[in-house]
Amino acid sequence: AQSVTQPDIHITVSEGASLELRCNYSYGATPYLFWYVQSPGQGLQLLLKYFSGDTLVQGIKGFEAEFKRSQSSFNLRKPSVHWSDAAEYFCAVGIYLGASKLTFGTGTRLQVTL
Amino acid sequence: SAVISQKPSRDICQRGTSLTIQCQVDSQVTMMFWYRQQPGQSLTLIATANQGSEATYESGFVIDKFPISRPNLTFSTLTVSNMSPEDSSIYLCSVVDVGHNEQFFGPGTRLTVL
Numbered sequence: 001a002q003s004v005t006q007p008d009i010h011i012t013v014s015e016g017a018s019l020e021l022r023c024n025y026s027y028g029a030t031p032y033l034f035w036y037v038q039s040p041g042q043g044l045q046l047l048l049k050y051f052s053g054d055t056l057v058q059g060i061k062g063f064e065a066e067f068k069r070s071q072s073s074f075n076l077r078k079p080s081v082h083w084s085d086a087a088e089y090f091c092a093v094g095i096y097l098g099a100s101k102l103t104f105g106t107g108t109r110l111q112v113t114l
Numbered sequence: 115s116a117v118i119s120q121k122p123s124r125d126i127c128q129r130g131t132s133l134t135i136q137c138q139v140d141s142q143v144t145m146m147f148w149y150r151q152q153p154g155q156s157l158t159l160i161a162t163a164n165q166g167s168e169a170t171y172e173s174g175f176v177i178d179k180f181p182i183s184r185p186n187l188t189f190s191t192l193t194v195s196n197m198s199p200e201d202s203s204i205y206l207c208s209v210v211d212v213g214h215n216e217q218f219f220g221p222g223t224r225l226t227v228l
Contacts, residue, residue: 032215043206044219051215090156100145100210102217104156
């Protein structure tokens with residue numbers, strides 16, 4: 001069965017600093033990988049996704065993620081964090097038709113200091 | 115992207131009672147899912163809501179506790195039966211845009227069981 005690990009439960013960065021959120025997955029075949037963001041009291045919003053092709057994918061809000069098969073990782077990055085980026089970030093892996101039956105990581109809560 | 119609404123947005127219920135959560139999508143979708151997010155936890159898939167047939171439940175979830183209906187391609191309900199405080203969670207429905215391999219989530223229903 002597939003699984004997702006997000007090693008960092010809580011990260012604090014200063015506004016304007018760079019950000020990297022880690023995600024490791026376990027899946028026997030080529031995974032379909034996603035990053036979602038959940039702001040307080042909000043639903044989940046898709047930031048970006050990877051299925052195949054270029055291993056560096058660009059998403060919304062200035063986020064990007066890099067798929068590294070050799071490391072089973074799909075880390076999320078942003079060069080300069082804004083205070084509005086404070087939220088919970090979830091990495092997820094999907095199988096069957098790409099986006100179905102997602103398995104989520106435990107999430108990383110991002111706090112941004114001014 | 116699909117626009118998903120859920121009713122109610124939140125509720126406080128007494129133990130032993132049942133609550134039915136509605137999920138409405140603004141377009142016809144083939145795949146619809148129900149997830150649970152327990153306090154401070156990640157999302158866990160409860161079941162796949164199948165149109166015109168019985169839902170498919172994940173390990174640890176049973177129909178008697180979480181009956182699901184899917185009468186058409188735009189609507190589904192999840193009932194949380196015989197509730198206990200352990201059922202206090204956010205319940206989210208989601209739909210899959212197969213063409214874009216994306217999964218969209220509703221805003222969630224925050225349930226508190228006293």
